[in-house]
Amino acid sequence: MAGYRLAREYRQRNADATVLLICPDGGQLLQASAAEMADTLGIAVLNNTRVTEIDRLNGNLETPLGRFVFERLMLATDA
Numbered sequence: 035m036a037g038y039r040l041a042r043e044y045r046q047r048n049a050d051a052t053v054l055l056i057c058p059d060g061g062q063l064l065q066a067s068a069a070e071m072a073d074t075l076g077i078a079v080l081n082n083t084r085v086t087e088i089d090r091l092n093g094n095l096e097t098p099l100g101r102f103v104f105e106r107l108m109l110a111t112d113a
Contacts, residue, residue: 036110041077044108053077054102058084 072079087096
């Protein structure tokens with residue numbers, strides 16, 4: 035939920051930015067599926083994926099699906 039809120043706020047300020055939301059779970063919400071949220075916000079979502087390493091100096095992160103390059107990295111955690 036926190037990731038979607040952050041993506042929504044970021045999207046309002048940066049309409050043309052590429053946004054990738056990586057969720058360690060299925061990314062499901064009570065009111066919408068992960069695919070519906072991605073479509074609504076204009077973002078890409080990787081479900082059931084954990085970040086295994088973050089390299090801030092080189093601007094990339096590792097997941098079991100491979101390496102992703104980023105310009106900005108935002109972390110959102112649910113309580």
